[in-house]
Amino acid sequence: xxxxxxxxxxxxxxxxxxxxxxxxxxxxxxxxxxxxxxxxxxxxxxxxxxxxxxxxxxxxxxxxxxxxxxxxxxxxxxxxxxxxxxxxxxxxxxxxxxxxxxxxxxxxxxxxxxxxxxxxxxxxxxxxxxxxxxxxxxxxxxxxxxxxxxxxxxxxxxxxxxxxxxxxxxxxxxxxxxxxxxxxxxxxxxxxxxxxxxxxxxxxxxxxxxxxxxxxxxxxxxxxxxxxxxxxxxxxxxxxxxxxxxxxxxxxxxxxxxxxxxxxxxxxxxxxxxxxxxxxxxxxxx
Amino acid sequence: xxxxxxxxxxxxxxxxxxxxxxxxxxxxxxxxxxxxxxxxxxxxxxxxxxxxxxxxxxxxxxxxxxxxxxxxxxxxxxxxxxxxxxxxxxxxxxxxxxxxxxxxxxxxxxxxxxxxxxxxxxxxxxxxxxxxxxxxxxxxxxxxxxxxxxxxxxxxxxxxxxxxxxxxxxxxxxxxxxxxxxxxxxxxxxxxxxxxxxxxxxxxxxxxxxxxxxxxxxxxxxxxxxxxxxxxxxxxxxxxxxxxxxxxxxxxxxxxxxxxxxxxx
Numbered sequence: 001x002x003x004x005x006x007x008x009x010x011x012x013x014x015x016x017x018x019x020x021x022x023x024x025x026x027x028x029x030x031x032x033x034x035x036x037x038x039x040x041x042x043x044x045x046x047x048x049x050x051x052x053x054x055x056x057x058x059x060x061x062x063x064x065x066x067x068x069x070x071x072x073x074x075x076x077x078x079x080x081x082x083x084x085x086x087x088x089x090x091x092x093x094x095x096x097x098x099x100x101x102x103x104x105x106x107x108x109x110x111x112x113x114x115x116x117x118x119x120x121x122x123x124x125x126x127x128x129x130x131x132x133x134x135x136x137x138x139x140x141x142x143x144x145x146x147x148x149x150x151x152x153x154x155x156x157x158x159x160x161x162x163x164x165x166x167x168x169x170x171x172x173x174x175x176x177x178x179x180x181x182x183x184x185x186x187x188x189x190x191x192x193x194x195x196x197x198x199x200x201x202x203x204x205x206x207x208x209x210x211x212x213x214x215x216x217x218x219x220x221x222x223x224x225x226x227x228x229x230x231x232x233x234x235x236x237x238x239x240x241x242x243x244x245x246x247x248x249x250x251x252x253x254x255x256x257x258x259x260x261x262x263x264x265x266x267x268x269x270x271x272x273x274x275x276x277x278x279x280x281x282x283x284x285x286x
Numbered sequence: 287x288x289x290x291x292x293x294x295x296x297x298x299x300x301x302x303x304x305x306x307x308x309x310x311x312x313x314x315x316x317x318x319x320x321x322x323x324x325x326x327x328x329x330x331x332x333x334x335x336x337x338x339x340x341x342x343x344x345x346x347x348x349x350x351x352x353x354x355x356x357x358x359x360x361x362x363x364x365x366x367x368x369x370x371x372x373x374x375x376x377x378x379x380x381x382x383x384x385x386x387x388x389x390x391x392x393x394x395x396x397x398x399x400x401x402x403x404x405x406x407x408x409x410x411x412x413x414x415x416x417x418x419x420x421x422x423x424x425x426x427x428x429x430x431x432x433x434x435x436x437x438x439x440x441x442x443x444x445x446x447x448x449x450x451x452x453x454x455x456x457x458x459x460x461x462x463x464x465x466x467x468x469x470x471x472x473x474x475x476x477x478x479x480x481x482x483x484x485x486x487x488x489x490x491x492x493x494x495x496x497x498x499x500x501x502x503x504x505x506x507x508x509x510x511x512x513x514x515x516x517x518x519x520x521x522x523x524x525x526x527x528x529x530x531x532x533x534x535x536x537x538x539x540x541x542x543x544x545x546x547x548x549x550x551x
Contacts (some may be wrong), residue, residue, distance in 0.1 A: 016351070017298065056465045079471060087469040095466040097491035107488065111471030143495075157470060 003030040003053070003165065003197065008062035010048055022048040024221040026062070030199075035191050037208035037229075038201045040218035041243045046201050047090065049218070050167045053199070054078075054085035066165070083112055086163030090170045092154030093147070101127070101145070101153050102138040108161040126160035127153070131186055148179035155183070159190070165197040166190070172207060184211060206247045209233070209268035217244065230266030249273045295454065297414045302530050303345035304415050308424030310531040314538040315412045321545045322404055330548040331400060337541045338408055345415045355410040356403065363402050370395035418450035426516075427525055440516025448504070456497060463492045 010023040022045045030036055040046045051057040052064060055071055055078045064071050071081045089095070098104035105126055109119040127134045130152035137145070142153050155171065168187065172180040188211050191198050202208050208215065208229075215232045217225040219242045225232050232239070233246045236254060245251075253265040253273060263280050267273050298304075303311075318334075325331055342352065356363070376390030413421065426443035433439050464474065467488045474485050 051465065054469055056468055082469060082471055087466075089462070089466040089469065092466065094496060095463055095470075095488070095492050097488045107467075107472075108470040111473070161470065 002032050004065040006063045009060045011060055022221055033195045035212045036199045037212035037215045044218040045221040046218050054087050055081045085165045086158040086161050088155050088158045088168045093150035096142040100139050101142050104142050105157045105160050108157055122160045126156040130156045167199040169201045209247050296417045297347045299346040301346040306534055307527055307531045308416050308420040310535050312424050317538050317542050318408050321542045324545050324549050326549050330545045333544045347414050367395045367399045370398050422447040
């Protein structure tokens with residue numbers, strides 16, 4: 001699924017004193033199978049942008065073309081669009097409503113009008129995929145689960161619709177570090193296994209740097225930067241001026257480099273940094 | 287769609303109506319409603335329309351904003367209009383099947399619809415031009431004399447403040463949950479009444495849960511800051527009457543007087 005966003009513009013509360021421009025002339029091209037990290041400060045327009053991608057919000061002007069289909073066209077059936085593009089909202093556990101976990105996850109597939117066996121299989125697959133034990137949780141009420149488990153069930157509800165593009169809006173907000181790492185790991189697995197397009201919205205560079213193919217940085221409704229993680233992190237000062245940091249470990253490598261030490265600075269994980277520093281120290285000894 | 291509801295929604299502007307004392311505005315609104323129900327002839331409506339039009343102009347609230355508040359109540363207005371038109375006996379003007387449109391009915395229908403529209407405009411203007419905090423401050427002060435007979439004025443005012451404060455929050459929440467369920471393929475707009483009612487379950491259950499959660503958290507936060515009712519509480523902004531309040535009150539009373547004269551003399 002390739003996604004092309006062209007000159008997208010969106011204004012909230014038009015013609016009232018609360019009018020705000022949320023998106024201003026946004027253009028992005030996303031290749032098939034690409035893993036995109038969408039990053040920006042609170043209010044930068046990232047949530048507004050992703051809500052356009054499955055037709056929940058309509059743009060004031062501009063186009064969104066998914067696999068050659070312009071979804072901003074009025075004639076397009078939104079059900080089809082939503083089947084192709086799955087959107088996991090911020091704090092998705094707040095939308096849980098069914099009596100059992102099974103029924104809640106099945107809500108999406110039922111709305112797609114699938115056969116019973118198909119639904120059954122998808123629900124099972126989705127629950128297992130998010131790292132929960134199907135037999136253990138399927139008959140539980142979603143409200144008796146822990147916070148992290150609720151989040152997983154809610155994500156499973158969207159994954160069960162088997163979208164070609166999966167968008168996750170801050171999927172790790174408010175989770176403890178362990179749950180955060182687990183969920184990010186599972187998202188990565190999903191991308192590796194199905195080669196689906198994933199758009200991960202976040203305001204934490206640390207979270208996304210090691211996962212994504214490209215980073216899109218938004219600021220005040222506009223695209224500030226697009227590029228591979230190392231390209232984006234080279235502009236550390238610019239990012240800081242937008243109120244965004246770069247991963248601490250990358251800052252360390254940048255500083256070492258500024259001190260005249262010949263190390264790479266396109267590094268986002270501690271393991272890589274360790275290797276690079278040891279490598280440099282080894283070189284020095286010789 | 288949900289943002290159309292203007293009742294309880296404040297429109298910030300810098301105008302003399304906004305600056306008026308909330309007590310005067312609340313009382314003036316009551317006088318206005320009373321006057322509206324005393325009116326018997328269209329002639330008296332012109333006084334009221336002139337009065338409300340002047341107030342709207344002074345308040346700097348755009349007319350479109352006020353009209354939008356009528357939209358959700360459009361059906362009720364239409365219903366009143368139809369009932370009055372068909373159910374009043376008199377000189378027949380036109381017949382549709384078993385239904386007669388009479389001259390008196392048409393007169394009555396227009397009369398009632400005008401009354402309803404003016405009623406809604408007047409009351410929504412009060413909430414548009416008065417911030418919820420001021421409004422409840424005013425109510426609390428107005429209820430103060432009744433404290434002696436056991437009316438918990440402060441508690442009532444606090445409850446209203448909280449309720450008003452959460453209208454936009456809950457609307458936002460509804461909007462968010464609706465979008466999230468739409469993303470999972472939920473359909474709120476088509477189907478017959480039963481299907482539509484059923485489709486509200488995925489919206490209402492999470493909404494109630496979040497409302498209870500919010501109430502719980504708020505109560506906890508208030509207690510953590512030692513809230514314990516109105517006893518010995520002082521305020522940062524004391525209400526005081528200015529020239530504009532006397533003038534506004536005076537004009538309102540004049541309108542009431544004019545309407546009374548029109549009705550009884």
